[in-house]
Amino acid sequence: MSMFVALDPNGQLINIENAIRGLACNCTCACCGEPVVARKSxxxxxxxxxxxxxxxxxxxxxxxxxxxxxxxxxxxxxxQLPPMPGTWLESEDKTSWWDFERVDEEVPQQGFQPDLVAHLRDGSQLFIEVAITSFIGEEKLERIRNSGTNTVEIDLSELLFNTHSIPSEEVKAYILEQTRNKSWIYPEPPSLPARPTIDWQPAAAQHQTAQPQAKCFEYRYTIMGMWLSARILPTGSVAVRSWSFNPHITNLLKAWRNELGGEYNAKYKNWIYQPHNREDVLARLQKLNLE
Ligand SMILES: [Zn+2]
Structure with a gap:
């Protein structure tokens, strides 16, 4: 396996194509730290x-x-971040660029260590978590809640198996400017008035209700005898999932998507509708519940 990336004298990742030939590249191995030679024959x-x-x-x-x-x-x-829950930006569904004064790495907090701690001009902090295969779990979420510090998670799992080189402008733009890969972990989305839920649940869902977060923001419905759940995402969008495959349900959710906008997330097998359609979608589900 050849090495195509190393660290330049400033500790930044550099592609072989951008390195000066030979030992003059002044680079080190990003893995072991030993000096490397740029072989460009x-x-x-x-x-x-x-x-x-x-x-x-x-x-x-x-x-x-x-x-x-x-x-x-x-x-x-x-x-660039999605609208923060509970702000006017959320109602406008607008993303915004956040400027940082300083960004620190590896700053231990109470019981956890965020990937980055960004310092804002107003003196506040923002925790940034970079997730690729492991995401913030319940224990860490609890610690973030306790710290009361604004926290976002960036999901880069999509980049794991694609062919974009790292570093590259494409990957950089995906990290900095894309917002559908970013979720607010704290503050959490505002809770909605309780809705009636049904008594029985599939085993997978019983596991989920054990987690406080899922409990607060997940609603359950029985439609056409099928069990559906609606989960409010940190962005304020609603994710609707049918727990068993039924073409009628799929067509129904797809028709709503075509009518209202939104997207299908193949990874989680759910239909995502935007925050401004959330109440509408929940009302429709409620109407069909046990009909
Ligand atoms: Zn090495």
Whole structure:
């Protein structure tokens, strides 16, 4: 496995194509820290190799992504974010660019350590979590709640198996400017008035209700004898899922999507409707419940 990425003298990830040939590139291995040589011959594919001639290190794409995400946010000192729950931006469903004064890494908090801590001009902080295969769990969420600090999670799982090189402008833009990959963890979305739920639940859902977050924002319905759930996402959108496959339900949810807008999330097998349609969608589900 050849190495195509290393760290430049400033500790930033650099592609072999942008490195000066030879030891003059002044680069180190992003994995073990040893000096590397930029091999740029006409015969072999350009690559880095350890100056010591030891075998190439293998840097997992996940580690590379994690490293790169932190680097671009630190360099850019900002991030485009979805509307924060409970602000006027939420009602307008507008994303906004957040400027940071400073971004720190590895600052231990009470019982957890966020990937990045961004400092804002008004003196407040924003915790930023970069998630690729592991996401914020209930325990960490509780600690974030206790800290009362604004927190967003960036989901980069989509980049794990695609072919964009890291670093690259495409990946940088995806990290900084895309907002559908970002969720507000804290503050959490405002709770809605309680709605009647049905008595029985599939085993998977029983597990979910054990988590306080899911309990507050998940509603259950029986439609055409099928069990559906509606979950309010941190963005204020609503995610509707049918727990068993039924073409009539699928067509119904698809028709709502075509009418109101929204999208199907294949990973979670749910239909996402935007915050301004949330009440409408919940009302429709309620109307069909046990009909
Ligand atoms: Zn190495």
């Amino acid at each position: 006409l015969i072999r594919e350009h690559h880095f190799s350890h100056h010591s001639n030891k075998e190439s290190c293998f840097i997992q794409r996940e580690s590379l992504l994690h490293l790169y995400a932190k680097e671009v946010i630190r360099n850019q000192l900002g991030l």
